Amino acid sequence: MNINKTIFGTLAAVFAAFIMSSCSDDIDLGDSNQMTIEASSLPRASTATVETYFSGATITTAKKSNTANIYGSIYSALLSNGFEIDFNEQGLWTEIESEKDIAIPDQFLDGELPTIFAYLNANYRDNFVVELERERSGYTVELNNGVDLVFDQEQNFIGIDLDENDDDEVRIAYEELPENSRNFIAANFEGATAITVKKETDNRVVSYDVYLDNGVKIEFNQEGNWVEMESKRNQDLPMSILPQNVAQYIAQNYRGFVLTEVEIESNGRYSLELVNRITRQDVELEFDANGNFIREDN
Template sequence: MRVQMILGLIASTFFSLSVSAQKTTITAAELPANAQTFLKKHFPNETPSYIVKEKEVFSTEYKVQFSNAIEIEFDGKGNWEEIDGNHTAIPASAIPAKIAAYVKANYKEANVTKIDKSRWGYEVDLNNGLELEFDSGEKFLRIDH
């Protein structure tokens, strides 16, 4: 009985911490410097429709959406984690060089419409329906089904 009570207390503590995430709308100038630089370099002609800062107990994330429906998620340091074109092409300059070269060489008619970055690698969606996986060194691994 005592173990159940302790587990219940721990579970309720974690639940309350996860519920306490704060979402606020911010300006581009309030983004971390890395995120600002990324946006200026790869999306110079786009103005964000909105930018949301999501602050949780142990992390902060930023989400930028443009009027053309492209969404970019950044970590607390301003490093991009995901670029989602929502079925439209992502600028080639925003795609890591080896991945962009691989796609261009092997799928000449395709465009990257989404890219997710994690510690282990990248997942890349193409407008032809394929999803490609690359390791963290941008080396092609496989087509994901």
């Protein structure tokens, strides 16, 4: 046996292990886009957020990405109390997640999102927030019961997502929405901005949910054609989206009513909900695939 070769091989192995160990302290090997940094290297605004709203917690791990994600996140901080907070390049928070499914502190919600905090106190007093996302034009709030609430930039309530199992949903950029879907929005909701866009895959069938800042939620199918639409605020849906004979029937028989919800069912039928803004009366109408009136449900 060549002792010198054996010693050299052992030293080389030890040296290689040392190098890999040292690198793992600086780079997240699970994501080549991220590098571990000192907490002191985070923007001052980031550390101020932690100090102000998460008193008693320390930053156990801080990371920096080479490129921003869909929320604009560049920095990430893992706290000793189980929260992970992402920040943009300026240090403004973009995402907050409770790794241990505990409540995001009330003082954070009250200080950063007072109008949303008031809405939650009024409508979801028995639940608490476990995740926050600062979207391109608003906010998404996830509650501990799995419900997602969407708010616009001014913190006004937009809509609700009741899908408690969102493992098959991902946020995507508005530009990733099919082109004909974007053209439809531009043509029928001029001036409206998409707060959040979700892509859902169910049994290999893709669909898209788009929340607009005017209170309208639109669902598009895999081909990018709309299949369902509803308004959560006093935003009327345009009659122009309906077949001409359906719009004419409504104009002749339901004067003073506006369209607030419409769905194209799998058999091609149209289900509509109309509301009279003055009397608050609402009716549900059904038309066949050719636009012929079928029935009214009060």
